[in-house]
Amino acid sequence: MDLAYTDEEEEFRARLRKWLARALPTLGPKPPPGDWPGRRAYDTGWQRRLYDAGYGDVHWGASPTTRLIFLEETERAGAPYVGANFVGLLHAGPTIAAEGTAAQRERWLTPVLRGDEVWCQGFSEPGAGSDLAALRTRAVRDGDTYVVSGSKIWTSHAEVADWCELLVRTEPVSAEVPRHRGITWLAMPMDTPGITVRPLRTLAGSTEFAEMFLDDVRVPVGNRVGEENDGWRVTMVTLSFERGTAFVGEVVACRRVLGELAAHARGTGRWDDAVLRRELGCLAAEFGALWRLIQRNVSEAQAAGGVPGVGGSVFKLRYSHARQRLYDVAARVLGGAGALDVGQQWTLDRLSSLSYTIAAGTSQIQRDIVAERILGLPRGK
Amino acid sequence: MDFRLSAEQRALRDGTRKLLEGRFGRQALRAAVDGDVGGVGGGGVGRGGRVGGGGCIDRALWRELGAAGLFGLCLPEAEGGVGLGLAEAVLVFEECGRALVPGPFVATVLAAGEVPGAARGETVVTAPFGGLVPWLDAADVVRGDVAGAVALDSVDPLTPLHRLPAGASAPAPVPRTATLLYAAEQLGSAGRTLEMAVQHAREREQFGRPIGAFQAVKHLCAQMLVRVEVARAAVYAAAVTGDPDETAAAKLLADEAAVQGARDCLQVHGGMGFTWEADVHLHLKRAWVRAELSGERGEAEERLAATL
Numbered sequence: 105m106d107l108a109y110t111d112e113e114e115e116f117r118a119r120l121r122k123w124l125a126r127a128l129p130t131l132g133p134k135p136p137p138g139d140w141p142g143r144r145a146y147d148t149g150w151q152r153r154l155y156d157a158g159y160g161d162v163h164w165g166a167s168p169t170t171r172l173i174f175l176e177e178t179e180r181a182g183a184p185y186v187g188a189n190f191v192g193l194l195h196a197g198p199t200i201a202a203e204g205t206a207a208q209r210e211r212w213l214t215p216v217l218r219g220d221e222v223w224c225q226g227f228s229e230p231g232a233g234s235d236l237a238a239l240r241t242r243a244v245r246d247g248d249t250y251v252v253s254g255s256k257i258w259t260s261h262a263e264v265a266d267w268c269e270l271l272v273r274t275e276p277v278s279a280e281v282p283r284h285r286g287i288t289w290l291a292m293p294m295d296t297p298g299i300t301v302r303p304l305r306t307l308a309g310s311t312e313f314a315e316m317f318l319d320d321v322r323v324p325v326g327n328r329v330g331e332e333n334d335g336w337r338v339t340m341v342t343l344s345f346e347r348g349t350a351f352v353g354e355v356v357a358c359r360r361v362l363g364e365l366a367a368h369a370r371g372t373g374r375w376d377d378a379v380l381r382r383e384l385g386c387l388a389a390e391f392g393a394l395w396r397l398i399q400r401n402v403s404e405a406q407a408a409g410g411v412p413g414v415g416g417s418v419f420k421l422r423y424s425h426a427r428q429r430l431y432d433v434a435a436r437v438l439g440g441a442g443a444l445d446v447g448q449q450w451t452l453d454r455l456s457s458l459s460y461t462i463a464a465g466t467s468q469i470q471r472d473i474v475a476e477r478i479l480g481l482p483r484g485k
Numbered sequence: 486m487d488f489r490l491s492a493e494q495r496a497l498r499d500g501t502r503k504l505l506e507g508r509f510g511r512q513a514l515r516a517a518v519d520g521d522v523g524g525v526g527g528g529g530v531g532r533g534g535r536v537g538g539g540g541c542i543d544r545a546l547w548r549e550l551g552a553a554g555l556f557g558l559c560l561p562e563a564e565g566g567v568g569l570g571l572a573e574a575v576l577v578f579e580e581c582g583r584a585l586v587p588g589p590f591v592a593t594v595l596a597a598g599e600v601p602g603a604a605r606g607e608t609v610v611t612a613p614f615g616g617l618v619p620w621l622d623a624a625d626v627v628r629g630d631v632a633g634a635v636a637l638d639s640v641d642p643l644t645p646l647h648r649l650p651a652g653a654s655a656p657a658p659v660p661r662t663a664t665l666l667y668a669a670e671q672l673g674s675a676g677r678t679l680e681m682a683v684q685h686a687r688e689r690e691q692f693g694r695p696i697g698a699f700q701a702v703k704h705l706c707a708q709m710l711v712r713v714e715v716a717r718a719a720v721y722a723a724a725v726t727g728d729p730d731e732t733a734a735a736k737l738l739a740d741e742a743a744v745q746g747a748r749d750c751l752q753v754h755g756g757m758g759f760t761w762e763a764d765v766h767l768h769l770k771r772a773w774v775r776a777e778l779s780g781e782r783g784e785a786e787e788r789l790a791a792t793l
């Protein structure tokens with residue numbers, strides 16, 4: 105049990121801090137939430153700055169501990185998080201790095217790191233959410249192309265993406281082919297004819313995800329990562345990344361918000377409400393412990409050669425609920441009118457916190473994972 | 486940074502577990518509970534809170550644990566201790582909590598080096614914590630003012646309790662190390678009730694399958710694990726940093742894990758969970774007791790709020 109960082113890690117932290125202190129003041133203002141092209145430019149521009157400074161590949165090139173320090177420091181300094189680069193840096197990129205050929209790595213990885221290309225994730229379908237293996241989007245081989253037809257849904261950043269990591273069915277389910285077989289992972293250029301993207305409005309009013317209709321979209325066979333029909337296994341590589349260190353910066357941010365809530369409550373007199381004050385105290389305990397849990401998961405991942413384990417599910421379960429609780433308390437700190445005013449950032453954040461127990465595997469699915477894979481309880485049907 | 490247990494720490498934990506399993510296994514636990522209080526657990530319907538074993542401390546066990554270094558863990562070797570840190574103490578106390586070993590361990594460990602014989606397990610020491618005094622009649626030495634303490638009918642059959650008189654001066658704050666060690670015991674208890682629940686969920690069948698195949702049961706167990714792991718991170722971190730605020734957080738999270746874990750474990754056991762015979766209630770009752778001894782919850786919450 106050692107919470108001290110090595111000299112090397114502390115040097116990395118100090119260097120990064122110094123760089124951030126110089127780089128951040130030159131960063132322009134963040135575009136409004138609705139301005140997707142503006143946000144894409146902002147997010148990719150920042151990624152390019154990181155790349156030029158030698159921090160571009162910290163999400164996959166660096167050790168888990170270095171990545172932890174990077175995420176902690178960038179969030180502390182108020183630097184942008186991955187934003188539109190999320191899928192490229194945290195899903196598709198790591199998958200290609202792990203499963204792609206040398207030529208594929210060459211083609212796709214550097215543009216992600218340089219902030220030149222944005223990826224989205226086309227996994228979920230209207231009939232395949234939690235039950236992802238029920239996906240039905242078909243890909244039929246025609247010479248050296250796949251012809252893809254079907255529809256995807258909840259595709260974040262689809263409107264501004266250059267590439268989509270797409271899961272398709274290449275072998276229909278049958279007595280011989282179980283559902284998890286017959287799935288293939290493809291990189292689909294988003295400007296291919298036959299793709300229609302229809303933005304969906306979230307309950308927070310933004311349009312951050314979309315429906316995607318695919319009508320005889322021709323994708324070269326060379327864009328397949330992994331073997332045909334082996335896409336399920338290829339995909340599982342990515343999903344563990346998503347639950348690994350993806351939320352580190354957010355926990356740092358939540359702890360900052362807690363401090364802001366306390367300051368606000370002191371200013372308005374709500375701090376005198378002992379029930380509210382103690383709830384804030386409980387949340388301080390909660391997020392402090394979540395930070396320690398991250399450090400433990402990172403230590404495990406570091407020892408396991410960088411592979412995040414099921415500890416990510418434990419963390420995600422607790423964190424997503426803690427975040428919702430945080431913004432429920434924020435509503436009490438704001439008080440009646442403020443809690444109903446979406447002009448207040450905390451109210452807006454309260455709305456978006458509602459997605460946390462759904463996206464990236466719902467809480468129910470995470471509990472199944474914890475119960476079956478960690479506790480060894482019998483699998484459901 | 487490597488927040489995992491070191492090889493030595495794992496060995497210490499495993500060794501302590503083995504020692505306690507051998508010396509205070511289930512049979513010993515039940516004998517202590519049902520000991521010489523006629524009827525309770527045997528035929529008669531005992532009061533929920535009768536002290537078993539007459540409130541006696543098993544002196545042989547106490548000396549043996551002393552000889553194994555349990556009480557002098559954090560005492561420098563030059564003073565007859567083991568010279569380990571709080572992190573190691575926490576691992577050992579986690580095991581004590583898991584095994585439900587009875588006795589005023591926390592007060593005795595705090596007294597090691599100051600009260601002769603405490604470190605060796607020859608002197609049993611108690612102290613008032615949060616207005617309560619555990620094991621007052623059985624202890625050889627009492628550290629602190631317990632004038633006018635009144636015995637109460639303790640809910641936990643293995644922790645006799647006295648209450649300090651109301652209206653006397655406000656109870657002294659619970660020492661930080663005591664809070665931490667109680668939190669470690671809570672963590673051990675929470676880990677144990679999780680294991681008990683999972684084992685039962687795998688074995689007990691209803692509707693033609695193990696009840697652990699039902700999602701409602703499965704999810705109770707998953708939530709228990711989440712609480713245990715969050716509490717573990719908090720308790721271990723507080724032990725490493727020694728920070729008073731992190732200790733308060735560890736208390737809150739470990740109390741939650743132990744109390745709610747025992748309740749969920751009870752639920753998973755069905756009617757069996759409501760019996761005197763099952764061990765679940767022993768964990769729940771002890772968890773309630775520790776949550777009081779380790780300091781008032783509101784105080785911990787206020788301390789943390791004040792850091793914001």
Ligand SMILES: Cc1cc2nc3c(=O)[nH]c(=O)nc-3n(C[C@H](O)[C@H](O)[C@H](O)COP(=O)(O)OP(=O)(O)OC[C@H]3O[C@@H](n4cnc5c(N)ncnc54)[C@H](O)[C@@H]3O)c2cc1C
Nearest residue numbers: 225226227228233234258259260459462463464465466468
């Ligand atoms: C903000 C946001 C962004 C997203 N971005 C993307 C993206 O970029 N790309 C992408 O592919 N997908 C994305 N998703 C989709 C996301 O992965 C799915 O919403 C999620 O997996 C749940 O699927 P579903 O919406 O179909 O709900 P369903 O699976 O229909 O679930 C509905 C309810 O039933 C419960 N349920 C389902 N199955 C079980 C079961 N076996 N046991 C118990 N309860 C069950 C669920 O927990 C849930 O409460 C995004 C979602 C959100 C909210």
